Amino acid sequence: METLNVYATRLIEKKDYFTPGHRACQGCAEALAVRLVAKALGNNVIVGSATGCMEIISSPLPFTNWKVPWLHVAFENAAAVLSGAEAGYRALVRKGKRPEKGTVFLAMGGDGATTDIGFQALSGALERGHNFLYVCYDNEAYMNTGIQRSSSTPFGASTTTSPSGKFSPGQRTWKKNMAEIVVAHDVPYVATACASYPFDLMEKVQKAARTPGPAYVHILSVCPTGWRMPPNKAIWIGRLAVETGVFPLFEVVDGKYRMTHETAELKPVEEYLRPQGRFRHLTAEMIAHIQKRVAAEYDKLVAKTRL
Amino acid sequence: MGKRVGVEVSIAAADAVGMANVDVVAAYPITPQTHIVEHLSELVANGELDAEFIPVESEHSAMSVCCGSSAIGARTFTCTSSQGLALMNEIVFIAASLRLPIVMILANRSLSGPLSIWNDHTDVMSVRDCGWIQVFTETGQDVFDHVMWAFRVAEDPQVSLPVIVNMDGFILTHVIEPIEFWEPDMVRKYLPDFKPVNVLDPDKPTTVGGFGMPGIYTEAKMAQNEALIQSKSHILKAWQELGEVTGRHYQPVETYRTEGAETVFLTMGSTGDTVAMAVDELRSQGRPAGLIKLRLWRPFPFDELRRAAKDVKRIIVIDRAVSYGGPGGPVASEIRSAFYGEKKMPAVTNFICGLAGRDVTPDDYIAIYAKSEEMVTGRVRQEDYVFYGVRE
Amino acid sequence: MAKPIKSETDLNWKDLEVGCVVSDAGSASQYKTGDWRSMRPVVDKSKCIRCGVCYIFCPDMAIGKTAEDYFEADLYYCKGCGICAQECFTGCISMVPEEE
Numbered sequence: 001m002e003t004l005n006v007y008a009t010r011l012i013e014k015k016d017y018f019t020p021g022h023r024a025c026q027g028c029a030e031a032l033a034v035r036l037v038a039k040a041l042g043n044n045v046i047v048g049s050a051t052g053c054m055e056i057i058s059s060p061l062p063f064t065n066w067k068v069p070w071l072h073v074a075f076e077n078a079a080a081v082l083s084g085a086e087a088g089y090r091a092l093v094r095k096g097k098r099p100e101k102g103t104v105f106l107a108m109g110g111d112g113a114t115t116d117i118g119f120q121a122l123s124g125a126l127e128r129g130h131n132f133l134y135v136c137y138d139n140e141a142y143m144n145t146g147i148q149r150s151s152s153t154p155f156g157a158s159t160t161t162s163p164s165g166k167f168s169p170g171q172r173t174w175k176k177n178m179a180e181i182v183v184a185h186d187v188p189y190v191a192t193a194c195a196s197y198p199f200d201l202m203e204k205v206q207k208a209a210r211t212p213g214p215a216y217v218h219i220l221s222v223c224p225t226g227w228r229m230p231p232n233k234a235i236w237i238g239r240l241a242v243e244t245g246v247f248p249l250f251e252v253v254d255g256k257y258r259m260t261h262e263t264a265e266l267k268p269v270e271e272y273l274r275p276q277g278r279f280r281h282l283t284a285e286m287i288a289h290i291q292k293r294v295a296a297e298y299d300k301l302v303a304k305t306r307l
Numbered sequence: 308m309g310k311r312v313g314v315e316v317s318i319a320a321a322d323a324v325g326m327a328n329v330d331v332v333a334a335y336p337i338t339p340q341t342h343i344v345e346h347l348s349e350l351v352a353n354g355e356l357d358a359e360f361i362p363v364e365s366e367h368s369a370m371s372v373c374c375g376s377s378a379i380g381a382r383t384f385t386c387t388s389s390q391g392l393a394l395m396n397e398i399v400f401i402a403a404s405l406r407l408p409i410v411m412i413l414a415n416r417s418l419s420g421p422l423s424i425w426n427d428h429t430d431v432m433s434v435r436d437c438g439w440i441q442v443f444t445e446t447g448q449d450v451f452d453h454v455m456w457a458f459r460v461a462e463d464p465q466v467s468l469p470v471i472v473n474m475d476g477f478i479l480t481h482v483i484e485p486i487e488f489w490e491p492d493m494v495r496k497y498l499p500d501f502k503p504v505n506v507l508d509p510d511k512p513t514t515v516g517g518f519g520m521p522g523i524y525t526e527a528k529m530a531q532n533e534a535l536i537q538s539k540s541h542i543l544k545a546w547q548e549l550g551e552v553t554g555r556h557y558q559p560v561e562t563y564r565t566e567g568a569e570t571v572f573l574t575m576g577s578t579g580d581t582v583a584m585a586v587d588e589l590r591s592q593g594r595p596a597g598l599i600k601l602r603l604w605r606p607f608p609f610d611e612l613r614r615a616a617k618d619v620k621r622i623i624v625i626d627r628a629v630s631y632g633g634p635g636g637p638v639a640s641e642i643r644s645a646f647y648g649e650k651k652m653p654a655v656t657n658f659i660c661g662l663a664g665r666d667v668t669p670d671d672y673i674a675i676y677a678k679s680e681e682m683v684t685g686r687v688r689q690e691d692y693v694f695y696g697v698r699e
Numbered sequence: 700m701a702k703p704i705k706s707e708t709d710l711n712w713k714d715l716e717v718g719c720v721v722s723d724a725g726s727a728s729q730y731k732t733g734d735w736r737s738m739r740p741v742v743d744k745s746k747c748i749r750c751g752v753c754y755i756f757c758p759d760m761a762i763g764k765t766a767e768d769y770f771e772a773d774l775y776y777c778k779g780c781g782i783c784a785q786e787c788f789t790g791c792i793s794m795v796p797e798e799e
Contacts, residue, residue, distance in 0.1 A: 024759075028758050060707070061523050063723075066512065080371035081372070084371065087381075095330065097380075405718045467717055513722050529712040
């Protein structure tokens with residue numbers, strides 16, 4: 001284990017605002033990410049959730065796993081719904097109808113709800129400059145409906161709507177770089193995170209929440225079920241995603257890039273791809289292609305930190 | 308009493324929303340609703356209305372923003388037409404299921420295709436089953452009064468349902484009419500502050516919008532349906548009190564010269580005004596015509612309708628929308644339903660009129676009256692509806 | 700809701716809150732996910748350094764502190780995913796079949 005401060009765990013907030021008894025799969029690192037975000041933000045928060053894995057596993061009527069106010073309306077509008085709550089709050093506080101308590105407004109959605117069907121609503125909310133935090137839990141496919149591809153599915157991954165086959169390499173396109181798209185909206189804080197680096201994730205979420213205006217955190221959420229791998233390796237594979245440069249951890253504060261996890265030398269992507277069943281069909285050629293592109297993207301990112 | 312001014316109805320409607328001290332307005336411009344949103348954003352920009360005006364990037368987001376703001380306890384308003392309503396369709400249904408007291412003015416306009424910016428009721432008929440309280444207005448004064456009424460009814464803790472106020476696009480939105488504005492103390496008297504039944508609050512965390520397994524969905528829908536049905540008494544009370552404050556008395560079903568009328572027209576919205584002129588002409592010719600104006604669409608006023616038509620032999624339903632391949636006009640099919648099995652079942656004839664704003668004059672209604680007589684001498688069936696005025 | 704409910708079918712339509720809102724925050728924690736597992740984590744206390752890594756990585760919040768400051772899986776919730784065993788710094792957690 002590398003830089004994990006072994007005893008730091010004992011110092012963090014012990015309360016959980018996302019309760020056990022939720023119906024996520026065994027080893028769901030997305031549920032872990034939700035847990036960490038909830039822990040980082042505390043209970044002075046209002047959550048607007050999109051439809052998806054995290055919504056379904058935590059809100060079966062008449063029960064709920066949420067100990068903070070939580071609102072779900074539909075699949076593609078978490079950012080819009082939460083914009084409304086935030087605007088309503090601002091109006092009520094200004095008109096003296098509600099006390100100002102510094103409540104944090106959190107919108108959450110999966111990669112489907114963020115990079116695809118909810119793209120418009122997110123873009124609108126970012127452009128309008130609402131004071132909110134959007135967290136994308138990216139498990140790289142529409143997992144809740146049965147592992148169908150999204151624009152966040154990485155190149156070569158086999159999903160049920162981009163299956164590998166005689167005439168198909170799996171996903172044909174490169175993963176949409178959502179963090180960069182959000183940076184292009186000129187918002188004060190953008191970051192990537194992964195539950196395998198829990199303190200980094202929680203720090204970023206807290207920083208994002210403290211930032212006035214729109215903030216965005218994109219969390220790589222390992223899905224053992226959809227990625228076809230044993231659940232106990234969920235944290236381990238997330239670490240490899242970062243250490244191979246496939247999912248670099250960085251933040252962009254007022255347009256200034258900073259790597260938040262540096263490795264002297266990136267591990268070969270094959271180490272990350274091989275243990276996952278969704279990449280089982282990859283040829284050496286495809287892996288080489290992925291390696292080349294990952295390295296190039298990583299270099300581009302590092303170059304931005306030097307601007 | 309308030310000042311009576313000649314003003315464009317859209318402007319008056321926006322002013323009414325402003326006087327109601329709304330907290331959040333989220334809307335996307337679409338002809339013919341644009342003047343309402345433009346004037347609202349002017350009121351906010353000039354500090355005449357203290358509200359958050361959210362220039363959303365689509366109608367789907369407009370209704371989504373409204374859900375969020377209503378859920379946190381803010382008085383919330385939006386308006387749209389036609390394609391905008393179609394785009395927010397999914398969220399419209401959800402808003403009602405969540406019992407969020409959002410008020411929406413619907414500037415009725417034709418649904419595409421073909422694209423049409425002009426007035427008819429095809430948009431509102433596409434959301435018949437959405438679960439909102441729905442009313443129709445006939446004049447500019449109606450619209451102003453019903454903005455206040457809508458907030459009052461929607462936010463009533465015994466109701467807590469969203470409300471659609473229908474106003475005919477262009478025919479009302481873009482005309483100047485004499486309207487009596489309310490005085491601030493009238494608003495204060497009539498419209499209490501919004502005290503939501505449910506509110507998102509970290510001090511009392513609630514979960515809103517959980518998913519329903521088969522074992523509970525039916526119960527959830529039953530509860531929602533009952534809420535809409537039970538809202539009727541509060542709707543009537545709100546109209547009664549509006550009458551006390553303004554001197555204008557509105558009813559779920561209004562009648563015009565139905566005494567001794569064997570045949571009545573049935574209209575919704577501003578068409579009533581024109582048909583009334585035809586009724587006057589027919590009466591002067593000695594033909595016993597009358598007019599029933601349906602103001603409350605949901606919850607459907609079965610009792611009031613049956614009472615209004617109790618001595619009527621024929622109802623000529625003027626529909627401004629079509630249910631393709633079905634029983635013709637949506638209103639006619641509901642009217643027939645309302646009388647099904649009644650001891651005295653009037654014959655119902657159905658004319659689809661004025662689609663996409665095509666002008667229908669009093670002379671046309673007189674011709675419709677004659678045509679209707681022809682139809683009932685034979686046997687009138689559900690499938691016998693007339694696209695009035697179509698060039699064949 | 701006054702009466703204790705085990706599932707949604709215990710409710711009549713009148714029992715539902717307005718808009719199906721759920722006021723009982725965290726009520727889903729009554730749901731037993733512990734019977735999902737086929738393996739369970741077992742801690743060798745002699746090797747445990749009480750660092751809490753297992754606690755922080757549990758997606759089900761199923762690991763809590765004991766009176767003696769060790770970390771232990773709450774078997775009511777533990778789904779047996781094995782993340783704690785995999786991540787344990789000293790390797791003192793092993794996954795054993797549920798039947799043992």
